[in-house]
Amino acid sequence: MTESTSEIIRQSEDLATATATVVDGELSIDSLIAQVAKVQEAMKAVMKSGEHYGVIPGTEKPTLLKPGAEKLCLLFRLDPQYDITRREVGDGHIEYEIVCTLYHVPTGQRVGSGVGLCSSKESKYRYRRGTHECPTCGSETIIKGKEEFGGGWLCWRKKGGCGAKFGDSEFGDIGLVDNPDIADVFNTVLKMSKKRAMVDAALTATAASDIFTQDLEDMRSMLPKPPAENPVTTEQGPSAPASEVAECPTPSAEFSADDFWKAVNERDIDRKVAMDSLRAAEGDFVAAMENITNAQ
Numbered sequence: 001m002t003e004s005t006s007e008i009i010r011q012s013e014d015l016a017t018a019t020a021t022v023v024d025g026e027l028s029i030d031s032l033i034a035q036v037a038k039v040q041e042a043m044k045a046v047m048k049s050g051e052h053y054g055v056i057p058g059t060e061k062p063t064l065l066k067p068g069a070e071k072l073c074l075l076f077r078l079d080p081q082y083d084i085t086r087r088e089v090g091d092g093h094i095e096y097e098i099v100c101t102l103y104h105v106p107t108g109q110r111v112g113s114g115v116g117l118c119s120s121k122e123s124k125y126r127y128r129r130g131t132h133e134c135p136t137c138g139s140e141t142i143i144k145g146k147e148e149f150g151g152g153w154l155c156w157r158k159k160g161g162c163g164a165k166f167g168d169s170e171f172g173d174i175g176l177v178d179n180p181d182i183a184d185v186f187n188t189v190l191k192m193s194k195k196r197a198m199v200d201a202a203l204t205a206t207a208a209s210d211i212f213t214q215d216l217e218d219m220r221s222m223l224p225k226p227p228a229e230n231p232v233t234t235e236q237g238p239s240a241p242a243s244e245v246a247e248c249p250t251p252s253a254e255f256s257a258d259d260f261w262k263a264v265n266e267r268d269i270d271r272k273v274a275m276d277s278l279r280a281a282e283g284d285f286v287a288a289m290e291n292i293t294n295a296q
Contacts, residue, residue: 013040018186039208042075053212064212067197069202076206078111080198084190093126095119096190100197102205106295114200118193123176125185127277130174137162142171143270158268188287263289 027035049055052068064072073080083099101113120126132142134155141161145152153171155161179185203209264274277288 035207036210037209038075039072042071046071061211061213064199064203066199068212069199071091072202072206072208073102073198076111076248076284077105078202078205079105080201082128082194082197083193089119089121093120094186094189095121098193100194100201102201104116112201112205114197114204116193116196116198116200118189118196120182120185120189122189125189126179126182127176128179130177131271132171132174134161134164136164142166156270187252192287260289 043053047053047068049062051065052071053062053064055062072078079102080101081101083101085097087095087097089095095117096119097115097117099113099115103109103112104111127215131140132141132153133140137155139155139159139161141156141159143156143159145154145165152168153166155164155166157163203212260274260278263269264271274288
């Protein structure tokens with residue numbers, strides 16, 4: 001072996017040793033493995049599917065939800081701080097861009113950050129389902145009758161209507177119209193932006209993106225069934241059995257599916273209206289209930 005070859009080998013060994021050495025402030029390989037294991041253990045021991053994360057059919061990784069992001073922040077002692085930017089985007093609409101920065105509570109050290117954006121021009125906030133005015137009483141309380149009860153249209157008494165019934169040809173489908181009370185959703189838009197930023201920050205700071213994802217649009221396809229108790233009744237008769245009712249997204253906010261459906265039943269909210277609002281709110285039960293309230 002020549003002297004030059006020996007020198008090359010020695011330099012390579014020195015480089016390998018230097019690379020394996022932990023620089024001050026960096027995590028060791030063992031520490032990195034321990035952190036990943038801690039996230040996985042928390043997921044198994046503390047987090048619940050459908051509450052802290054959602055398993056979307058056909059995907060490889062679960063989606064991290066806001067309660068799950070809060071658990072990760074608690075586990076690693078991370079304090080979220082928010083930088084909020086509000087912008088006017090025309091026609092009375094606004095958008096919020098929020099940067100969530102996480103700080104380690106014991107040391108005050110910055111750990112990571114995430115960004116979230118939400119606009120009132122998103123379809124779930126910008127539009128409302130159009131309504132028909134009853135030619136008898138003048139109230140905008142016309143709903144489509146169920147086929148099993150003769151179809152047609154009904155002026156729904158539970159929403160302040162007169163109970164008049166009309167044939168199928170009396171009204172057509174209006175579809176979606178611009179939300180006339182767009183300011184009512186501004187707070188919801190702010191909270192949604194904040195939630196997106198926090199989840200993004202938690203995934204980034206804890207290096208949990210290999211375990212969770214944050215594709216909230218896919219939440220539309222997460223459809224576990226709503227509670228079957230307290231079936232909704234209308235003037236046309238009882239609603240379809242729970243097995244025949246469209247399913248709803250998994251909860252992703254501050255109260256559970258049971259809380260949401262209890263409120264739906266207590267307030268006599270049409271089950272289909274509740275389902276449409278849930279899908280539009282990407283499984284956020286708080287935002288869905290706010291949207292229903294604003295639309296009434």
